[in-house]
Amino acid sequence: MAAEGHSPLAQFEIKPLIKLQMGQMDVSYTNSALFMSFTVILIVIFLIFGMRKGALIPGRWQSMAELSYEFVANLLRDTVGAEGRHYFPFVFTLFMFILFGNMLGMIPYSFTFTSHIIVTFAMALVVFFGVTILGFVKHGFHFVSFFVPPGVSVLLWPLMIPIEIISYLSRPISLSVRLFANLTAGHTMLKVFAGFVVSMGIVGGILPLAFVIALTGLEILIAFLQAYVFTILTCFYINDAINLH
Amino acid sequence: MEAAAAKLIGAGLAAIGVVGAGIGIGTIFAAFITSVARNPAAAGNVTAMTWIGFALVEAIALYALVVALLLLFVF
Numbered sequence: 063m064a065a066e067g068h069s070p071l072a073q074f075e076i077k078p079l080i081k082l083q084m085g086q087m088d089v090s091y092t093n094s095a096l097f098m099s100f101t102v103i104l105i106v107i108f109l110i111f112g113m114r115k116g117a118l119i120p121g122r123w124q125s126m127a128e129l130s131y132e133f134v135a136n137l138l139r140d141t142v143g144a145e146g147r148h149y150f151p152f153v154f155t156l157f158m159f160i161l162f163g164n165m166l167g168m169i170p171y172s173f174t175f176t177s178h179i180i181v182t183f184a185m186a187l188v189v190f191f192g193v194t195i196l197g198f199v200k201h202g203f204h205f206v207s208f209f210v211p212p213g214v215s216v217l218l219w220p221l222m223i224p225i226e227i228i229s230y231l232s233r234p235i236s237l238s239v240r241l242f243a244n245l246t247a248g249h250t251m252l253k254v255f256a257g258f259v260v261s262m263g264i265v266g267g268i269l270p271l272a273f274v275i276a277l278t279g280l281e282i283l284i285a286f287l288q289a290y291v292f293t294i295l296t297c298f299y300i301n302d303a304i305n306l307h
Numbered sequence: 308m309e310a311a312a313a314k315l316i317g318a319g320l321a322a323i324g325v326v327g328a329g330i331g332i333g334t335i336f337a338a339f340i341t342s343v344a345r346n347p348a349a350a351g352n353v354t355a356m357t358w359i360g361f362a363l364v365e366a367i368a369l370y371a372l373v374v375a376l377l378l379l380f381v382f
Contacts (some may be wrong), residue, residue, distance in 0.1 A: 073381075236366060243369030291362040 070253035074177055075245065094175045101162045103174075131156065134293065141297040149212065150231070152192070153300075156185065167244050176288075177245040179238060186238035189296050197303035204304030208306045237295060244288050248281045292307040310382075318378045324371030331364035 079088035110126030120128055134154045138146035162177060167174025175181050197205040208228040210219065255277060258270040341359040343350045 239370060239373060240362070240366035243373050244365065247369060247372055285360055287358060291359055294359060 161289035182238040190234040321375040333350030
């Protein structure tokens with residue numbers, strides 16, 4: 063067996079599966095794209111076959127599909143209000159994509175596409191630009207009054223407004239880095255401790271093995287939690303754009 | 308000092324930043340436990356906010372980790 067991939071960071075390598083070139087651009091179908099496709103197919107199967115029967119009293123699968131719908135719908139209603147239902151398709155897609163992507167990454171030897179900053183940054187930029195454009199469309203130029211915190215005297219404005227603008231501009235960065243760093247750190251730790259299990263032998267490897275089992279449980283929790291936090295922060299930002307304060 | 312040594316020392320120093328996240332997570336869950344102990348009926352209300360708070364504080368620890376990884380692998 064070739065002595066490659068011993069670094070715990072080798073699991074994040076992008077490998078092209080079908081090489082394609084469009085002029086100078088490399089548009090190969092990579093392992094990242096493969097797992098994104100799996101995610102989408104899995105979500106579509108989950109929802110379509112779950113709602114196939116459409117019974118008034120749901121069976122198990124339909125219950126789970128309805129649960130995921132209600133979870134996101136309640137999130138939107140609690141943060142944005144009745145206005146939020148217009149953004150449900152986008153927020154639901156975001157939540158399910160990140161959730162299923164994170165969960166698929168927990169399968170051994172699979173690839174976690176959310177562990178790449180470019181993927182999470184693209185999603186965070188879509189949220190950021192969407193919310194900013196939404197704010198300007200809904201309120202016109204009045205949207206810039208969002209950067210003036212309520213109840214602050216005019217004398218403090220030269221200090222507060224730059225701070226508010228900088229913290230607004232840091233939103234896509236924090237949104238993307240939170241998801242990417244959580245997943246990268248978690249999977250790297252799993253690989254490192256798994257390496258200890260092998261190198262410490264049959265008896266010595268019991269302790270790292272117990273730790274890897276506990277870490278895997280924690281990573282599954284983090285997978286769900288990070289999808290939830292990304293979604294609820296998106297809902298908060300939509301609320302900021304629609305109801306300025 | 309050569310660049311490789313400086314990178315390693317810098318990464319080690321950057322990792323000290325996770326201390327803040329440790330304090331923060333402890334504070335959040337201390338507040339959660341205290342509030343549920345005083346008013347068990349409020350458990351449902353505060354649980355969701357607790358997990359959001361935990362994720363936001365953990366993100367700070369991960370920013371420190373990102374700086375350390377940046378130093379080690381990008382520069």
